[in-house]
Amino acid sequence: xxxxxxxxxxxxxxxxxxxxxxxxxxxxxxxxxxxxxxxxxxxxxxxxxxxxxxxxxxxxxxxxxxxxxxxxxxxxxxxxxxxxxxxxxxxxxxxxxxxxxxxxxxxxxxxxxxxxxxxxxxxxxxxxxxxxxxxxxxxxxxxxxxxxxxxxxxxxxxxxxxxxxxxxxxxxxxxxxxxxxxxxxxxxxxxxxxxxxxxxxxxxxxxxxxxxxxxxxxxxxxxxxxxxxxxxxxxxxxxxxxxxxxxxxxxxxxxxxxxxxxxxxxxxxxxxxxxxxxxxxxxxxxxxxxxxxxxxxxxxxxxxxxxxxxxxxxxxxxxxxxxxxxxxxxxxxxxxxxxxxxxxxxxxxxxxxxxxxxxxxxxxxxxxxxxxxxxxxxxxxxxxxxxxxxxxxxxxxxxxxxxxxxxxxxxxxxxxxxxxxxxxxxxxxxxxxxxxxxxxxxxxxxxxxxxxxxxxxxxxxxxxxxxxxxxxxxxxx
Amino acid sequence: xxxxxxxxxxxxxxxxxxxxxxxxxxxxxxxxxxxxxxxxxxxxxxxxxxxxxxxxxxxxxxxxxxxxxxxxxxxxxxxxxxxxxxxxxxxxxxxxxxxxxxxxxxxxxxxxxxxxxxxxxxxxxxxxxxxxxxxxxxxxxxxxxxxxxxxxxxxxxxxxxxx
Numbered sequence: 001x002x003x004x005x006x007x008x009x010x011x012x013x014x015x016x017x018x019x020x021x022x023x024x025x026x027x028x029x030x031x032x033x034x035x036x037x038x039x040x041x042x043x044x045x046x047x048x049x050x051x052x053x054x055x056x057x058x059x060x061x062x063x064x065x066x067x068x069x070x071x072x073x074x075x076x077x078x079x080x081x082x083x084x085x086x087x088x089x090x091x092x093x094x095x096x097x098x099x100x101x102x103x104x105x106x107x108x109x110x111x112x113x114x115x116x117x118x119x120x121x122x123x124x125x126x127x128x129x130x131x132x133x134x135x136x137x138x139x140x141x142x143x144x145x146x147x148x149x150x151x152x153x154x155x156x157x158x159x160x161x162x163x164x165x166x167x168x169x170x171x172x173x174x175x176x177x178x179x180x181x182x183x184x185x186x187x188x189x190x191x192x193x194x195x196x197x198x199x200x201x202x203x204x205x206x207x208x209x210x211x212x213x214x215x216x217x218x219x220x221x222x223x224x225x226x227x228x229x230x231x232x233x234x235x236x237x238x239x240x241x242x243x244x245x246x247x248x249x250x251x252x253x254x255x256x257x258x259x260x261x262x263x264x265x266x267x268x269x270x271x272x273x274x275x276x277x278x279x280x281x282x283x284x285x286x287x288x289x290x291x292x293x294x295x296x297x298x299x300x301x302x303x304x305x306x307x308x309x310x311x312x313x314x315x316x317x318x319x320x321x322x323x324x325x326x327x328x329x330x331x332x333x334x335x336x337x338x339x340x341x342x343x344x345x346x347x348x349x350x351x352x353x354x355x356x357x358x359x360x361x362x363x364x365x366x367x368x369x370x371x372x373x374x375x376x377x378x379x380x381x382x383x384x385x386x387x388x389x390x391x392x393x394x395x396x397x398x399x400x401x402x403x404x405x406x407x408x409x410x411x412x413x414x415x416x417x418x419x420x421x422x423x424x425x426x427x428x429x430x431x432x433x434x435x436x437x438x439x440x441x442x443x444x445x446x447x448x449x450x451x452x453x454x455x456x457x458x459x460x461x462x463x464x465x466x467x468x469x470x471x472x473x474x475x476x477x
Numbered sequence: 478x479x480x481x482x483x484x485x486x487x488x489x490x491x492x493x494x495x496x497x498x499x500x501x502x503x504x505x506x507x508x509x510x511x512x513x514x515x516x517x518x519x520x521x522x523x524x525x526x527x528x529x530x531x532x533x534x535x536x537x538x539x540x541x542x543x544x545x546x547x548x549x550x551x552x553x554x555x556x557x558x559x560x561x562x563x564x565x566x567x568x569x570x571x572x573x574x575x576x577x578x579x580x581x582x583x584x585x586x587x588x589x590x591x592x593x594x595x596x597x598x599x600x601x602x603x604x605x606x607x608x609x610x611x612x613x614x615x616x617x618x619x620x621x622x623x624x625x626x627x628x629x630x631x632x633x634x635x636x637x638x639x640x
Contacts, residue, residue, distance in 0.1 A: 007546060008556040009579035018550075044580065055577045057539045064539070084542050087559050088527070089574035089584075090500060090534035091566040241575055241607060266569045266598070266610055352605045 002030060002075040005082040013040040022081075027058060028071030030081055043355070045083070048211070057084040099125070103195050107149050120314040121149060127313040128152040130217040132205060132233055134185045135159070136298030137223030137247050137305060139171040144306035145221075146189040146196055150313070153189070154217055156201040157181045164435075168295035205229055207357040210236040221245045221309050223302065227279045228360035234259060234272035235357055238347045243312050243319075246272060247305040252294050252329040254301035257339065258308050260348075261321035269321035270341045271348060279364040290438055297329055373444050376431055376457040378469035391429045395463070396443045401435065407466060409433065417443045421451050433459035433466070478514040479558075479583055479599050480614040482507075485520045490594050492522050493562040493587040499531040502561040504545040505585065506554040515557050515583060521545055534573070535561045558583030558599070565590055568598040570608045578602045583611055 001021040006014050014020060024030035031052065035042040047053050058065040059082040065073045075081060099121070104111070107121045129150050131138050134157040145153055159181045161172045176184035182200035189198050201213055205224075214220055214236050222233045222244055230248075237244040237260050244259040261269040304325070311317045324337045346354045376384075384391055395402055395409035402411045412420045414434070424430050424447070434440040437460055444456045459466060481489075485505065492501045506519040523545075527536040537559070549556040559582055563569075568588040570578070578584060580602050588595030600608040 005546075007542075007579075008549070009581035012581055057542075059539065059543075082543060084539040085579045086539075086577050087502070087537035087542060087579075088535060088577040089561055089571065090527075091563050091571050091573075238607075239605065241572060262569075264567060264569065266600075268607070347605060348607070352603070355605055 001077060002079045002081055004030060004034065005080060007083055007085050009085060010041060010044055010083065013038050013044070024075055026071065026075060027060065027065050027073045027081060028052075030075060031071075048356070055086040055088075057086055058082070059084060100195075103149070106193075106195070110148070115316055116314065120316060123314045124149045124310065125151040127219065128154070128217045129309055129313070130154040130156065130214060130220045131223060132156045132220065132229070133223040133225065134169075134171060134181045135165065135223065135225065136168045136249060136293065136295075137302040138185075139169045140299050140302035141221055141223060141306045141309070142171060142185060142189055143192065144303060145309060146193045146198075148306075148310055149193065150196060150309075152197045152199065152217075154199040154201065154213070155182045155185050156203065156205050156213065157185075158202055158204045168293065168298050170299065205232060207232065207359065210357060211240065214240055214242060217242065219243050219245065219309055219312050221247075221305055223247060223305070227364045230272065231279065231363060232357065232360045235347060235354060238271050239356070243321075244271065245305055245308045245312060247301050249293055249297050249301050251291055252297065254297055254304075254327045254329075256301060256304050256308065256320060256325040256327075257323065258312060258319045258321045261312065261319055263321065264315070268341070268348065270339045271345070273345050273347055274342045275324060275339050277342065277344070282365040290442065294329055300329070301327065373441060373448070374457045375460050377460050378466040379473075381431060381459060381466065382469060382473055391431055392425045394424065394430060394432045394443075396432060396434050396440050397463075405463065405467070407433075407463060414439045414443055417447060418450060421447060424453065424456075426453070426455065429455050429457055431457045431459055434462050436462040436464050438462075478612050478614055479585070480514065480516045482516070482518045485517050488520050488522065489560050489585070490587065490597075493589050493594060494592060496525070496562065497589045497592045498564045500525055500527075500533070500535040500562050500564060501587075502535040502537055502559065504537075504548075504556060505558040505560060505583065506545075506549050506552070507557050509555060509557065517557060519552065519554055520560075521548060532564055556582075558585060560585035560587065562587040562589050568596045570600050574600075575602075575606070575608055578606075578608070584608070585613075 001023050004020045004022050006018050006020060011018060020034070022030045022033045024033050031045055035045060045053060045056060052071060060068065060073055060075065060079055110116050110121050111118050127150050129145055131142055131153065134142060134155050142153065142155065161176045161179050161181055161184055163177055165172060166174065171185050171188050180202050182202050186198045186200050203209060205213065210232055220233060220237050220242050222230060224230050224233065234244060243261045246259055247254065247256045257275070259269065259271040263269065308320050311319050322339055324339055326335045341348060343350045346352060393409040395406060395411050396414045396417060398413050399411065412423065432440040432444055437458060440462065441458050444458050447453050447456060489503065492503060502525055503520060503522040505517045507515055507517040509515050523537050523541045525531050525535045526538040527534045545556055563586055566588060568586040570584060570586060574584065584600045585597065586600065587597050597613060599611040599613050601611050603609050
């Protein structure tokens with residue numbers, strides 16, 4: 001049996017044992033045996049993929065396993081395997097940024113502010129900011145961060161540009177409709193400032209990739225439009241020790257705060273879970289796609305978010321940590337609430353229970369509650385029409401949308417479906433549609449729940465998909 | 478609570494002063510009481526093994542680490558922590574410090590500003606792998622005055638510290 005020497009900091013996970021005998025023929029096998037017997041050791045020895053952590057040194061006798069066969073290094077029966085934690089660190093300051101004449105001219109208005117100066121501009125240039133979501137909030141945020149000279153900007157978004165985005169997402173134009181958002185954003189931002197680096201992630205941020213992506217950045221700016229991603233970004237930032245500049249918008253209201261900010265005096269500020277310990281019940285808080293948003297609002301709120309990102313990077317002023325800023329565009333009133341750290345915060349409270357990322361769809365109840373509803377594809381609906389089948393067609397969009405384009409459905413806007421439920425047939429199938437399928441799904445769920453309908457069909461992809469299918473059918477005919 | 482023997486404290490600060498503008502580093506040994514307080518009675522100064530920029534980084538060679546474990550065992554002491562300096566930077570752990578940090582150890586950071594000792598603070602990793610500050614007992618008054626005088630919040634004059 002090989003002997004494993006446990007370093008002092010890990011002995012609390014091995015009942016204080018400093019030497020353990022392990023039956024194993026390779027280094028990798030020995031580590032697996034150890035974490036089986038002492039599961040708390042796992043996170044200190046292996047990463048999420050089960051690989052040996054980079055900050056760990058392993059010695060067989062006096063030889064570093066990096067110079068041997070790494071995890072496959074054989075262990076003889078009398079071998080001694082020493083686990084040696086890397087002891088390293090240092091200050092955060094990076095190599096000083098230098099500027100070309102062109103850059104100095106470009107950033108002149110920053111550099112001449114006494115509190116900002118060349119030092120502030122250097123901090124921007126060496127900073128790495130990750131923007132999650134390049135939509136309404138992401139547009140002004142990215143434009144201002146790029147213009148200001150943030151040296152490395154990462155963008156996460158898996159969406160494509162749609163015509164309905166252009167009302168507020170000023171990063172994009174009619175020429176980029178249909179393109180991947182991150183690619184369209186990269187082109188626009190590079191045209192704006194060629195002196196910076198843009199990295200793109202055309203993916204859905206999830207529990208599997210979030211840590212790896214966020215790890216590479218100094219500051220995260222959350223401009224997402226849904227609760228699972230918001231909690232995911234929050235938790236990943238806390239676990240990685242990154243400040244999270246948060247903003248959200250709905251209809252006429254916006255919020256801004258800075259979460260998980262480490263004050264220069266060492267104190268850690270609150271995070272999203274201190275503000276909202278639990279997500280709202282699914283469906284209670286509509287998204288912008290369901291409830292709408294005033295187009296200029298993300299312009300206002302996203303610009304404030306950019307301001308906070310720049311303050312966090314440069315260390316100028318007092319970041320909005322421990323405070324929540326609210327703006328109501330209708331009354332033009334603003335309020336600031338104090339947020340405190342909660343003892344029961346599962347990440348940063350007295351007894352943390354979350355030490356790795358969880359399933360956020362599940363946590364936010366999105367998976368559990370959304371029971372499937374009946375659906376019909378545009379092709380099937382065309383077929384029904386061609387066959388002359390008996391069915392009723394309902395459009396739950398708003399009257400203006402209906403006036404612009406419709407497919408001869410009866411108009412019952414989403415907000416009035418309950419009071420108009422008697423107009424729906426119980427005898428023949430009822431096809432419900434909206435623009436892209438989200439509002440009609442909501443209408444169907446509500447009608448099924450309240451009145452027990454069992455003949456409602458959601459038109460997949462809404463009127464958009466239907467018109468497209470109709471066009472293709474005509475072309476093929 | 479971390480309690481330094483005056484001699485250990487003096488040797489650690491002397492190392493920080495002499496190594497400036499580079500980062501210094503070393504090991505701290507002692508005993509831990511049941512209430513979690515730690516008395517540091519011995520110190521081993523280690524050469525910063527970082528190749529390249531020693532003004533912003535430190536690294537302790539694995540053989541020095543193994544020697545430190547050996548040293549503790551031979552003397553019946555516990556290896557309780559690591560100290561290092563932050564030249565011209567606050568005594569607050571950096572992301573580099575956090576990524577490499579081990580549980581259980583006290584990470585003592587000495588801020589050195591233009592060769593003068595600034596604040597000395599200690600940090601320990603919690604279960605969420607975040608640093609939490611650990612208090613340090615007032616130094617016992619046997620050192621010469623020169624080491625006492627700079628013990629003010631020089632790294633953050635704008636923000637009165639809470640500790």
